Amino acid sequence: MNAPVAVITGTGSYAPSRVMTNEDFASYLETSDSWIRERTGIRERRIASPEEATSDLAVLAARKALESADLTPKDIDGIILATATPDLLFPSTACLVQARLGADKAFAFDLNAVCSGFIYAMSVAKSMVESGSARRLLVIGSEVMSRTLDWSDRGTSILFGDGAGAVVLEASATAKRGLETFRIRADGRYWEMIHVPGGGSRISEKGTPYLRMKGGETFKLAVRSLQESVLEVLSASGVSPGEIDLLVPHQANIRIIDALATRLGLPMDKVMVNIDRYGNTSAASVPVALDEAVREGRVAEGSRILLTAFGSGVTWGSGLLTWEAELQKRSRL
Numbered sequence: 001m002n003a004p005v006a007v008i009t010g011t012g013s014y015a016p017s018r019v020m021t022n023e024d025f026a027s028y029l030e031t032s033d034s035w036i037r038e039r040t041g042i043r044e045r046r047i048a049s050p051e052e053a054t055s056d057l058a059v060l061a062a063r064k065a066l067e068s069a070d071l072t073p074k075d076i077d078g079i080i081l082a083t084a085t086p087d088l089l090f091p092s093t094a095c096l097v098q099a100r101l102g103a104d105k106a107f108a109f110d111l112n113a114v115c116s117g118f119i120y121a122m123s124v125a126k127s128m129v130e131s132g133s134a135r136r137l138l139v140i141g142s143e144v145m146s147r148t149l150d151w152s153d154r155g156t157s158i159l160f161g162d163g164a165g166a167v168v169l170e171a172s173a174t175a176k177r178g179l180e181t182f183r184i185r186a187d188g189r190y191w192e193m194i195h196v197p198g199g200g201s202r203i204s205e206k207g208t209p210y211l212r213m214k215g216g217e218t219f220k221l222a223v224r225s226l227q228e229s230v231l232e233v234l235s236a237s238g239v240s241p242g243e244i245d246l247l248v249p250h251q252a253n254i255r256i257i258d259a260l261a262t263r264l265g266l267p268m269d270k271v272m273v274n275i276d277r278y279g280n281t282s283a284a285s286v287p288v289a290l291d292e293a294v295r296e297g298r299v300a301e302g303s304r305i306l307l308t309a310f311g312s313g314v315t316w317g318s319g320l321l322t323w324e325a326e327l328q329k330r331s332r333l
């Protein structure tokens, strides 16, 4: 018998209701709406309320993904939750989500590859489904980045936002391609490029619990790594950029996305962009963008979709998939 193919059968996302605009920053920082829009592509971002934590966002996104897959929490064998902003140091946020959903058959663990977390989680989930160790998984990216921000630092605070996205991944005997090729990479020598120096076991005298980033260096490394990564995945799959129906990139900076699209020769109508409304939501960025693309009707049965992300670690990765949700749902009956 052939190994099962891993296919996405449902997507969901959730963003907190509070909107913070560029003008809100300009009211107390030396910045402006035009600087932020031109240098980053961001107009506004969502900020979690004091009562909302990463698991709350994740549960709401997961419920929507299950609903769109026509499944219930009891159908799920495992939950992989990508986050760099867990509710607690331990237990994992995935365990809190498992309990809240009532997914009582599911194992649960967190995975931290920061902004690349969802690509990493999908890569792990794909292997589990293909090996037969899990049949139905919830893969979630959820972040409350706002808790890590130094609101007086105009170089970082304006970039990030909060949100969650989720997919249901199933083993399919009928799908042809599903998740095709995923490649994940890391280079820990650059760990300082984007980091939060407090809150872990390393006692640092200079430590603050706030995110620090070398913006310019990160930008250059992100552009180079994303380009290499997508080209590696396309070449390993024998697919040319012209065969891609939709690129769903990590939403860190519109100029990084533009550079990637130009390198691939992809017109912007084949690129999912929602950074203007959410900013950089780290591990939630790709699944939120994917869910919006699906709900906006930009994904059809058979669409070839390329996911890619770069983040702290540094980590990066890409994945090529074919959308076969309807085929799998029909073959379940």
Ligand code: UT7
Pocket (backbone or CB within 6 Å): 030, 031, 032, 035, 036, 039, 040, 115, 154, 155, 158, 194, 214, 215, 216, 217, 218, 219, 222, 252, 253, 256, 280, 282, 310, 311, 312
């Ligand atoms: O998710 C992980 C991956 N993250 C990323 O990929 C982020 C990558 N980096 C970036 O997106 C960009 O580097 C930033 C948006 C963070 C910064 O843009 P930039 O064009 O690289 O600006 P810069 O850091 O070179 O700064 C240019 C100037 C500086 O002023 P001086 O030194 O030239 O006087 C900054 O102080 O812009 C200044 N600046 C600002 N001005 C107004 C930095 N932030 C702001 C701001 N408003 N918010």
